[in-house]
Amino acid sequence: MGSQRIINEEDKLSLLQRMEAGENISELAREAGISRQRLYDWRDRLRLTGSLKARRRGRPGKASVVSSEPLQQSGEMALPPEEKALAKTRRRISELEQKVGQQQLDLDFFQEALRRIRDDHRQDTAPGGTESSRSSKK
Structure with missing residues (x-):
């Protein structure tokens, strides 16, 4: 399927802020070289977990607990x-x-x-x- 483009957290946040500001999602995705669904996934992850940190691949462990507090030190915007x-x-x-x-x-x-x-x-x-x-x- 080809190599996946790695986008840092700052760029993800910037794309999400532009998305929330009403920019065309298809154009944003095309510009970033990702699918529209990836933008929606990031938005949902940020809303649910307060973080955009990449998840480990594979099945999550039983003890994986999502923190409800956003990580301020990583530059994430506060919810x-x-x-x-x-x-x-x-x-x-x-x-x-x-x-x-x-x-x-x-x-x-x-x-x-x-x-x-x-x-x-x-x-x-x-x-x-x-x-x-x-x-x-x-």
């Missing part, structure tokens, strides 16, 4: 309190959606297990089934 609250709320919603999803998987699993047990029980008690019979020896 207003309402943006911080919004980011925190979005993270909480994401956590709850994951929990609901896991609960739904558990519920589906147990409903299917119960259905199979009931089906097996019905087959065992049906006429001609494999139900135990009395011993002929007494």
